[in-house]
Amino acid sequence: MHPDKHPQIAPFRELFARYERHRWIAGGWAVDFLVGEVRREHSDLDVLVLAADFDHFVDRMRPFEPMVIDGPTKERRPAERGFDIEPGRMTVEFTRNLPPGCGDIQVLFALSDDSDWIFHRGRKVRWPLANLTRHSPSGTPYLTPEIVLLLKARDNREKDQADFVDAVPFLSPEQLSWLRPRLAPPWNQPHPWDATIAEALGEDLSADGR
Secondary structure, three states, X not given: OOHHHOOOHHHHHHHOOOOOOOEEEOHHHHHHHHHOOOOOOOOOEEEEXXXXXXXXXXXXXXXXXXXXXXXXXXXXXXXXXXXXXXXXXXXXXXXXXXXXXXXXXXXXXXXXXXXEEEOOOOOOOEEEHXXXXXXXXXXXXXXXHXXXXXXXXXXXXXXXXXXXXXXXXXXXXXXXHHHHXXXXXXXXXXXXXXXXXXXXXXXXXXXXXX
C-alpha cells in the first residue's frame, strides 16, 4: 500500500490543515513515502515542526489539547504560548478531539534560523529549509531522506537499521556522500552504516582495495 492511501495519513492532513508553517512527516513513515509503500508497522506517526513556530503551533492545535512531554523526566504539561520547547528532548502529543481514525501522533521540534534547519546535536550540521521538503503524489510533505537518516543514525535501533537499509537504494551518490561523514560524531567514526554506504558508492572494501 502506498502511504498516501494508509488510513492514518488522512487524519494527519486534517489535523494540520490549518497549520500554515513548515511541517513534515518524519521517522520511518518518511522512508515509506520515499520508497512508495508501507514497509513495516509503526507505533506512531512522527511529525516534525520548527521550534521557532511553537506559538503558532499552540494557537492552531489548541482544540486538540497538545501536551508537552519531557523525554528524560516524562513530565507532562499543557503546551502554552511562550514556552521554551527544547528540540531533541521534548515532544508534544494530542489528548482530545482528534480526527476519526487518528492513531498516535508524536510532534518533534527542530532548531532553525531564518533559512536553515539546524541539527540539535552539536548544532553544526545545517540544511536549507527550502530543500528540506519532499512531497508525495497527493502533496503530503515529508522530510528529505538525508535528514531522516541523520536523525536516526545516533540511536541505530533495529527499526532505524531497517529504515536505513530500505532507504539507501533510493539515495544518489551525492546524497550518500553528504550523509556519510555526518552519521557519527567525529570522535566516534566510522558509523556502523559506513560499510553499507561505501558498498553503495562502489568502494572496494577488500584488503587489497584499501
